Amino acid sequence: MTTTLALATALAVLNSLALGGLLVVWLRNYRTFRTPMTLGLVAFAAVLLVENLVAIYFFFSMQSLFAMSTTAETAVLAMRGLQSVALAFLTYVTMQ
Numbered sequence: 001m002t003t004t005l006a007l008a009t010a011l012a013v014l015n016s017l018a019l020g021g022l023l024v025v026w027l028r029n030y031r032t033f034r035t036p037m038t039l040g041l042v043a044f045a046a047v048l049l050v051e052n053l054v055a056i057y058f059f060f061s062m063q064s065l066f067a068m069s070t071t072a073e074t075a076v077l078a079m080r081g082l083q084s085v086a087l088a089f090l091t092y093v094t095m096q
Contacts, residue, residue: 001063004073009059011080012052018087019049025094055080 001009023045030038058065 001059002070002073004070004077005059005063008073008077008080009056011077011084012056012059015080015083015087016049016052016056018084018091019045019052022087022091022094023049052083 023042026038026041026045030042
C-alpha cells in the first residue's frame with residue numbers, strides 16, 4: 001500500500017469514527033424529538049458510514065486498482081480529506 005493510499009485509508013477510518021459518533025447523537029435526538037430533520041440526519045450518517053466502510057474494504061482488497069494511477073490515489077486522498085474537513089465542522093456543531 002502506498003503512502004497516499006494509507007493516508008486515504010486512515011482518513012476513511014477517522015471519518016467512520018466521526019460518523020459513528022454523529023449517528024449515536026442523532027439517533028438519541030430522534031428518539032427524543034421524532035422530527036423528520038433528525039431522521040434525515042440519521043439516514044445521512046448511516047449512508048455515509050456505509051460508504052466509508054466500503055471504501056476501506058476496497059482500499060485493502062483492490063490496491064492494484066489504485067496503484068495503476070498516482071493521480072487516482074491523489075484524488076481519493078483529496079476527497080477523503082475534504083470529507084474529513086466537512087465532518088469536523090459537522091461534528092463540532094453537533095456536539096455544541
